[in-house]
Amino acid sequence: MTQHDTPVLRVAGRPVGRYVTRPELPDRLAPRPYLHPVTTLAGTAVTELSPADHAHHLGVGVAVPDVEGHNFWGGRTFVRDHGPTELDNHGSQRHTAFQLRDPDGFVAELRWVAAGAELLRERRTVAATELTDTAWALDFTFSLTNVTSGPLSIGSPATNGRPGAAYGGFFWRARKEESAPDVFTADREGEAEVHGTRADWLALAGWGSPRSWGSPRSSEAESGGEAESGGGWTLVFAGATEDTRRDPWFVRAAEYPGVGSSLAHTERLPVLPGETLVRRVVTVVADGRLERGEAAALVRKAVGR
Template sequence: MRQVTAMPTLNCAGRPVARYDLRPDVGPGHAPRPSLHPVSTLGGTPVTESAPADHLHHLGVSVAVPDVAGYNFWGGRTYVRGRGPTALDNHGEQRHLAFKLCDPDGFVEDLEWTAGGGLLLRERRTVAASPLGPDAWALDLTFSLTNPGTQELSIGSPATNGRPGAAYGGFFWRAPKERRAPAVFTAAHQGEAAVHGRTADWLALAGGGWTLVFAGATAETRRDPWFVRAAEYPGVGSSLACDARLPIAAGATVVRRVVTVVADGRLDRARAAALVRRAVTA
């Protein structure tokens, strides 16, 4: 294992495309966690935003969960059934432990999720960057969550706690907010209302001069519906707990893999589908 003394920078096709921040300075009440920011296209266009004024707890590309056994690893207020969004002293922290591998184009990291003075989850995170051509590259992110305890715990979301349509929690990408809302589409549907809360092999978010194409790369990930925002703010994530809480038995592990195409320009459906196929099978 190579010791790392600075924040790792991901390189692709000889260019820096992402920086990994082990502990973003988000202030109290925002569930500190490692995140990728800034992330950019090969042409240098930024495609992430971190701690924006509208949602200070949105941190570039991260793994964020609003309810792990009642603790908030998302940040901000917690949705409480019958009360709505509520400020609670229940925020957890994702702590970097070590890099098992750290190369210019990727890394393997061990983390622990702690809250309430105890350890709730152990995580193994794998991140890699690979080229897809002169104007596109792929970010491959896998996270494995293991319950180290002796009792089952479960992951929830505002949706499972009584807020319809708010099943966020898992992989989450906050894109830059621009003057116009980004276009969002899948192979079969167009528009935020049509794609939010649905499963799809891939989902594209296209802004001013950039396109992100997200794909679940495991059977379990493909079964997770997409959480999508475009009009209010640009963000895409997975839904670990959509209609019901996700249980993790003692000693068990939950694995999810999301591959994201990061492209210059605005892709159409055919180009988005072709690039994401290459990215997932690379």
């Protein structure tokens, strides 16, 4: 891959993320652009790429397991009355161009293609903003337009018969550590209490990995190499639009650390021809383990409400 394929996001001159536009991945992983590694300002890695437990988890991005029967998530497809099934139904998200590209963000155009046909066209806007000397915000918006002549619908394993598995949409795979991260909202705590809720914000707090990508001042940060780091970290996810706040959160902590939105929680989500679906999630990336009050204050600063 060339440097053009892997722009580096910067906050106050520090590299905090790398965006891979054209990953070389097998079809089974539903190839798609992703952000990885993403780090705190101190350099602690807070994303994972193709981990052993779920090879199709690719850092930060947009992944949908069912678009009119096509799998843009990767891995097996949940089939009603059969369970997880290996199918030759994987789609891919293809980066076509940057409409805007700056050190602190970009606007990209993508095509969602399956079975030789384009189903959706995406406009993706990503921006990195400094909040404090120990926290920054990743502002991630995606707009999906149905470019076919007929209606499409978005589903999930939950809508296909697997309770509690309504994943699909924005998804952040965090780094797996020896201990599971803490999960909390303004008024709930623990994976069981938080999963499936429609909280304004949700926090995932880890203990710090022994290795992470990129010391802020190291040359390795430029190349995407790994550097020693550590310390606790907190990710605070906030829905920044009314539609996004209506989507329940998908949360995993004990099995693996990951947070995403649920576009299709209990029912399939229709997208008519020419219709555009828009979602925006702002994620606070902080060094240290934040308390509720600190998390809420940083969300207000990041989202402006």
